[in-house]
Amino acid sequence: MSCILLLVDRHQQPNFPIANLNTEHEVIVVDRALDPNSEFPIPQIPFDLCILDEASFDRIGPLIEALKAAAEPIFLPFLLLSQSQTPALSEQFSLPAKQLDGRIDDLIATPLDAAQLHLRVENLLARRRLSLELHRLQEVIKERTVKESLLIDSLQTANENLQREIAKRAEVEAAGRENSYLDLLMNAMPDIVCFKDGEGRWQEANQAILEVFELEKIDYRGLKDFQLGELSTFYREALQACEVSDREAWAKGKLSRGEEMIPRSDGTVKIYDVIKVPVFHPDGRRKSIVILGRDITEYKQARDELVRLASIVESSDDGIISKTLAGTIQSWNAGAEKIYGYCAAEIKGQSIEILAIPERPKEIPQILEHIRAGASIDHYETVHLRKDGQQIDVSLTISPIKDATGAVTGVSTISRDISDSKRVEKAFEQLRHQTEMILFSAGEGICGLNRHGKVTFVNPAAVRMAGCELKQLIDRPLYESLHRSQEESSRAIDQLSPAKDINSGAEIVPHCAAPQAGKLLPQRVSSQILATLEDGEARRVTDEIFWRRDGSSFPVEYVVAPMREQGEIIGAVVTFKDITERLAIERMKDEFISVVSHELRTPMTSIHGALGLLNSGLLDVYPHKAKRMLEIAVTNTERLVRLVNDILDLERMESNYSTAIKQTCNVAELMRQAADEMQGMAQEAGVTLSVRPVGAQLQAVPDRLIQALTNLLSNAIKFSPSGATVWLSGELIHNRDLADKAGLKSVSSPSLLSAEAAVAHPHLTVSRSSYILIAVKDQGRGIPADKLEMVFERFQQVDASDSRQKGGTGLGLAICRSIVQQHGGRMWVESVLGEGSTFFLSLPVPREALATES
Numbered sequence: 001m002s003c004i005l006l007l008v009d010r011h012q013q014p015n016f017p018i019a020n021l022n023t024e025h026e027v028i029v030v031d032r033a034l035d036p037n038s039e040f041p042i043p044q045i046p047f048d049l050c051i052l053d054e055a056s057f058d059r060i061g062p063l064i065e066a067l068k069a070a071a072e073p074i075f076l077p078f079l080l081l082s083q084s085q086t087p088a089l090s091e092q093f094s095l096p097a098k099q100l101d102g103r104i105d106d107l108i109a110t111p112l113d114a115a116q117l118h119l120r121v122e123n124l125l126a127r128r129r130l131s132l133e134l135h136r137l138q139e140v141i142k143e144r145t146v147k148e149s150l151l152i153d154s155l156q157t158a159n160e161n162l163q164r165e166i167a168k169r170a171e172v173e174a175a176g177r178e179n180s181y182l183d184l185l186m187n188a189m190p191d192i193v194c195f196k197d198g199e200g201r202w203q204e205a206n207q208a209i210l211e212v213f214e215l216e217k218i219d220y221r222g223l224k225d226f227q228l229g230e231l232s233t234f235y236r237e238a239l240q241a242c243e244v245s246d247r248e249a250w251a252k253g254k255l256s257r258g259e260e261m262i263p264r265s266d267g268t269v270k271i272y273d274v275i276k277v278p279v280f281h282p283d284g285r286r287k288s289i290v291i292l293g294r295d296i297t298e299y300k301q302a303r304d305e306l307v308r309l310a311s312i313v314e315s316s317d318d319g320i321i322s323k324t325l326a327g328t329i330q331s332w333n334a335g336a337e338k339i340y341g342y343c344a345a346e347i348k349g350q351s352i353e354i355l356a357i358p359e360r361p362k363e364i365p366q367i368l369e370h371i372r373a374g375a376s377i378d379h380y381e382t383v384h385l386r387k388d389g390q391q392i393d394v395s396l397t398i399s400p401i402k403d404a405t406g407a408v409t410g411v412s413t414i415s416r417d418i419s420d421s422k423r424v425e426k427a428f429e430q431l432r433h434q435t436e437m438i439l440f441s442a443g444e445g446i447c448g449l450n451r452h453g454k455v456t457f458v459n460p461a462a463v464r465m466a467g468c469e470l471k472q473l474i475d476r477p478l479y480e481s482l483h484r485s486q487e488e489s490s491r492a493i494d495q496l497s498p499a500k501d502i503n504s505g506a507e508i509v510p511h512c513a514a515p516q517a518g519k520l521l522p523q524r525v526s527s528q529i530l531a532t533l534e535d536g537e538a539r540r541v542t543d544e545i546f547w548r549r550d551g552s553s554f555p556v557e558y559v560v561a562p563m564r565e566q567g568e569i570i571g572a573v574v575t576f577k578d579i580t581e582r583l584a585i586e587r588m589k590d591e592f593i594s595v596v597s598h599e600l601r602t603p604m605t606s607i608h609g610a611l612g613l614l615n616s617g618l619l620d621v622y623p624h625k626a627k628r629m630l631e632i633a634v635t636n637t638e639r640l641v642r643l644v645n646d647i648l649d650l651e652r653m654e655s656n657y658s659t660a661i662k663q664t665c666n667v668a669e670l671m672r673q674a675a676d677e678m679q680g681m682a683q684e685a686g687v688t689l690s691v692r693p694v695g696a697q698l699q700a701v702p703d704r705l706i707q708a709l710t711n712l713l714s715n716a717i718k719f720s721p722s723g724a725t726v727w728l729s730g731e732l733i734h735n736r737d738l739a740d741k742a743g744l745k746s747v748s749s750p751s752l753l754s755a756e757a758a759v760a761h762p763h764l765t766v767s768r769s770s771y772i773l774i775a776v777k778d779q780g781r782g783i784p785a786d787k788l789e790m791v792f793e794r795f796q797q798v799d800a801s802d803s804r805q806k807g808g809t810g811l812g813l814a815i816c817r818s819i820v821q822q823h824g825g826r827m828w829v830e831s832v833l834g835e836g837s838t839f840f841l842s843l844p845v846p847r848e849a850l851a852t853e854s
Contacts, residue, residue, distance in 0.1 A: 001026055002125050005047035007056040008081065017114040021121065042067065048128050049121060053081045057104070064103045073138070075131030075237065077124035080107040123233060130263050131237060137261050137269055141300070155275050155292060158191065159255070162290055166195075166279065192272065192293040198286030200224050200246060209293070212262060212270065213239065238262045246289060249276035260293070271297045319415035322401065325408065327352040327368050339394070339417045341387030352413075355384045357391055371400050371411050381418065393422040447574040448563075453477050453530055456571065465578055468549035478529060478574070482546040529560045529574060536562040536569050546576065555579050607636045665702045667730060667772055667843075668693035674709035675728055678717065686722030689713070694730030696772050699846055700823055708819040711812045712776040712839050719780035720836075727777040732845070734770055771825075774841040782833035791829065792817050816841075 319336030
């Protein structure tokens with residue numbers, strides 16, 4: 001939309017059709033009627049056309065000329081409203097060429113005709129737009145191109161031909177003006193050709209220039225440029241510019257050359273390389289001027305495009321290299337200099353193989369052979385050599401350069417330094433590998449789920465727990481493989497551990513409702529995992545069951561955490577572990593507490609009953625019975641003390657062994673010390689102790705081993721008849737001998753002949769070739785075969801009456817086995833009913849001890 005400044009007295013022009021102008025243009029009205037003496041603020045108002053009346057012209061005539069001069073070379077039009085009936089005006093405009101030149105571009109008489117006003121306004125605005133466009137184009141191409149040799153040769157040749165033709169024409173002019181041969185030549189030329197006389201009047205013009213200015217239907221001969229501009233108003237400014245350049249050529253007096261831009265009515269702009277040759281009479285008077293022009297619009301556009309592409313190439317961070325088919329470098333941009341360290345001057349003319357590393361001598365020749373065949377190579381990653389000898393990772397895009405016929409003439413290479421991205425990629429790969437190692441070495445099962453609840457990742461621990469192959473879990477809903485409904489889990493837990501309600505745990509999250517309708521998750525399963533996929537809340541669950549492929553189940557504790565990306569839940573990670581062993585331990589603990597409660601309750605009841613009778617006074621008259629009640633109370637008190645001590649010993653040993661101080665012990669001394677401590681008990685029972693010690697060194701807690709040996713000797717003495725013998729013996733044997741002696745009988749401790757022992761006791765440095773075997777043999781009643789393992793359990797005895805008759809608590813053998821296992825050994829028993837029993841202890845011998853013995 002154009003801006004029109006209106007300097008019209010509205011009282012003098014009441015019917016001025018301003019509404020017609022407002023529909024298409026912005027109109028600024030400055031009304032002088034209010035204050036005739038005030039100054040016009042025209043310099044502060046931006047406008048494209050000024051419409052003024054006579055009175056306004058009288059006031060600002062010099063200002064108009066100054067504004068137009070300031071706007072040069074941009075056309076600033078002024079339209080004058082003329083009242084022809086006014087005498088003063090007729091006098092004022094009686095010589096318009098002198099009075100209006102440089103001020104008024106058009107005038108229109110009043111009263112105004114709206115259509116005529118619209119035509120004049122649009123014509124002036126169109127000229128201004130063309131002037132603006134011409135000015136813009138002139139600014140863009142201020143820098144002229146270097147003379148193109150081919151074009152100069154062609155134009156000079158044409159000029160020479162034309163000079164000869166002009167001379168010939170001069171000879172023929174006397175005979176006649178028309179020369180059909182010259183017309184044919186001129187019209188056949190694609191270049192524009194025009195002949196003017198010394199006054200600038202057109203004499204001859206070829207078809208090309210007539211088409212440029214759209215003068216085909218106009219009789220141009222004898223007319224000057226400005227007169228032709230009046231006939232072809234669109235090209236008025238272009239013709240005026242031609243007239244100006246003609247004067248410059250006359251002033252030089254010799255051949256001149258320049259570029260001229262001619263806007264076309266179709267909106268395009270043509271650029272011509274114009275040569276003007278002035279011809280003079282012998283006396284120096286102007287004779288004629290010859291104008292030759294060649295359309296270089298496409299050439300200029302192509303050149304500008306080449307300049308633009310060259311600028312892009314030069315400013316690119318990537319290395320852009322061109323070379324011959326033999327590999328000789330021809331061009332080298334700043335990006336290549338930055339990547340490789342070579343400047344263009346020192347690398348041009350060198351072979352591209354200067355960038356190859358010694359380890360890949362055949363790589364570049366193979367690439368060049370590939371390109372010569374017409375193929376391209378995209379994003380080829382390799383290693384190149386910098387000027388400083390550093391090897392860098394690069395990504396190459398290599399393409400053939402082809403001529404107009406399609407023949408391959410060279411090679412273009414775009415090189416990008418990817419060293420940083422390679423380092424980042426390597427770091428990410430190391431991180432990924434570390435993460436993968438962590439996931440694959442984790443003992444807990446880890447599953448990754450997508451937002452639909454399908455498995456996307458499982459680690460080996462999860463596969464092992466599931467009892468199936470990896471492919472049977474991937475891309476399947478978790479609830480179809482491992483995780484089933486809460487009702488099935490609860491029933492399985494009840495069957496697994498009826499003694500304890502693990503659903504009472506405080507960490508359990510209440511079960512959420514099934515997913516809402518329209519969600520992507522299945523509605524038939526209600527679980528904490530699917531709830532997390534719904535609401536994004538992390539959950540920890542301790543009371544569910546996972547299922548194996550074969551239909552068996554195992555209790556689990558798991559944590560499910562959501563995975564988010566840009567705030568959206570994209571899946572979840574489930575980390576779970578099999579708590580079968582923990583539940584079994586809890587069950588054993590419950591049973592242990594139950595048994596301990598029973599074992600404690602029995603002597604406490606006896607003590608309470610005996611003391612109650614004594615306290616009642618009923619036995620005051622029966623001193624013998626009262627004494628018996630006191631004996632019962634004392635006996636049960638002693639039993640209670642032994643029971644508490646044994647329990648404390650057992651728990652203390654299991655919890656404090658790792659902090660106990662281990663020493664180098666002589667096994668023979670430990671055996672003799674244990675026998676000496678039990679000698680008094682043996683003599684009281686009429687039992688003979690026979691000791692055959694073994695000379696060997698052990699790293700052990702001596703008090704614990706002595707406690708185990710005294711417990712075994714105490715049991716052997718208690719269960720042997722008077723006059724019997726109890727043997728305590730030891731020997732140093734090897735694995736095979738130990739297997740023969742143990743007979744690989746049923747034992748509950750891990751076999752020290754297997755790898756599990758090393759895992760269970762990593763704190764021991766053991767020689768797997770030698771052991772110390774200690775045996776305690778008695779001549780008692782023996783142990784039934786079905787109870788050989790039971791006797792090592794807590795509160796277990798062959799005969800329940802033994803606790804009353806022998807004073808035992810049922811914890812002695814459990815304590816002994818615990819001591820032996822904590823030393824990396826094993827313990828078992830062999831027995832024959834009616835003949836006696838032999839308890840064996842095997843303890844591994846450290847390498848250092850074997851070296852000392854040797």
